[in-house]
Amino acid sequence: MEERTFGAVMQELRKGKGLSQEELAFRSGLDRTYISLLERGLRVPTIATLFKVSAALDIRPEEFIARMNVQYQNENHGAA
Amino acid sequence: MEERTFGAVMQELRKGKGLSQEELAFRSGLDRTYISLLERGLRVPTIATLFKVSAALDIRPEEFIARMNVQYQNENHGAA
DNA sequence: ACAAAATGCAGACTATAGTCCGTGGAGTAG
C-alpha cells in the first residue's frame, strides 16, 4: 500500500511550484525547520497548519487532504 | 460571516447520528472531555485527530474539512 | 419531584506541535 503522508503531498506541491522550503515557510508563516520536519513525516500538523500551508500553496485544504492516504484511522469503528 | 469551526461541524454530525459525546469519544479513541473542548472551539485538533473523528462519524476527512469555513488562513499569500 | 444521562468545566498533568539558533553536508556555479 502507498503511504501518502501530509509531508509527501506538501513536498510534491511545493516542488511543483518551484518553491524552496524557506520560501514556503515564509509564505505560510511557519518556521523553515518545521517545514523540513513536516516533509520528513516527523511532525503531524494541526488543521490550523493545514490551512496555512494550503493557502501558501494555492490549494483548497479539502483537496490537500484528499490527496493523502494514511492510516491514522482508528481500530474501533465497526458496526453502527 | 458564518464561522463554521471544526467543533461546529463535528457537533452537527454527531447529533445527526444520535451519538453522545461519550460515545463519540469511545469510537474515536479520544477523551470525552476533549470532545467537549473541541465542540466548544477551545482546541484545534491535529490532522490525526481529524482522521479519527471522521472515521468515527463515517465521513471522509476531506468532506469534513470541506464543511468548515474558518479564517486560519494566512495574511501573506498574495501573488504567485 | 426524582433519577439518570449528558455535558460543562476546573486543575494538574503528559505528549507533542511549532520556534529559534546554529552547524554540516550536498549540489551548483564562478
Place this chain on the structure above:
DNA sequence: CTACTCCACGGACTATAGTCTGCATTTTGT
C-alpha cells in the same frame, strides 16, 4: 578553491494538543 543555495539535523526551548479525575449543572425521561 570559494561562494552560495538548499536542506538535514541537533539541542533547547515555548505553546498547546490531548488525558485523567472529579464535581456541578443541565437535560431528559418517568
